[in-house]
Amino acid sequence: MSELASTGIEATRRRLTGKQADTVDRLTAAAVDVLSREGYSGTTIRLVAAAAGVGTATAYTYFSSKEHLISEVFWRRLIAAPHLEAPDADPATRVVAVLRQISLLVADEPALASAVSAALLGDDPDVQHLRVRIGIEIHNRLAAALGSRDPKRLSMLELLYAGALLQGGMGLLSYQEVADLLEISARQLLADPGNGS
Numbered sequence: 493m494s495e496l497a498s499t500g501i502e503a504t505r506r507r508l509t510g511k512q513a514d515t516v517d518r519l520t521a522a523a524v525d526v527l528s529r530e531g532y533s534g535t536t537i538r539l540v541a542a543a544a545g546v547g548t549a550t551a552y553t554y555f556s557s558k559e560h561l562i563s564e565v566f567w568r569r570l571i572a573a574p575h576l577e578a579p580d581a582d583p584a585t586r587v588v589a590v591l592r593q594i595s596l597l598v599a600d601e602p603a604l605a606s607a608v609s610a611a612l613l614g615d616d617p618d619v620q621h622l623r624v625r626i627g628i629e630i631h632n633r634l635a636a637a638l639g640s641r642d643p644k645r646l647s648m649l650e651l652l653y654a655g656a657l658l659q660g661g662m663g664l665l666s667y668q669e670v671a672d673l674l675e676i677s678a679r680q681l682l683a684d685p686g687n688g689s
Contacts, residue, residue, distance in 0.1 A: 559614035586637035601621030609661020
């Protein structure tokens with residue numbers, strides 16, 4: 493079993509046995525490989541299943557669409573990323589660290605990065621479910637980093653993150669530029685006392 497499966501990460505459609513978790517791990521790893529070769533438009537569940545050494549029908553028992561599979565890859569990377577601990581740092585520094593970590597999760601893999609943006613915008617119910625889980629995880633990490641009950645600033649930080657990542661996914665900015673722009677924006681937002689609740 494992979495490190496991800498052993499930490500309790502499950503596919504979104506069902507609870508998994510050890511063997512099933514291994515199959516899902518193989519499918520998510522194969523998805524990254526296929527995306528790097530074929531790009532988003534050329535990636536199919538059939539190609540990913542073949543690369544993972546499983547049947548197409550088996551792959552569809554875990555993932556309803558390629559968008560679901562790609563969203564699952566991002567979800568697994570996000571949930572596996574360690575929570576940043578910096579209790580002595582100021583809130584702006586903690587928030588910037590969280591935003592950088594999340595925005596750079598797929599920065600070194602351009603095909604995956606653009607595929608994640610496209611996949612997360614899909615209307616597949618399984619993607620919608622993952623989108624909610626991803627949003628909650630990012631919300632919780634930003635709230636912990638902010639360290640205060642400041643819903644207005646927290647909402648603004650979430651909007652900054654979503655907009656910046658969309659720009660990265662569309663290829664308008666590199667993911668390093670996204671991280672840098674998020675840092676500048678977050679520091680300005682958190683330094684401005686007029687934006688508090």
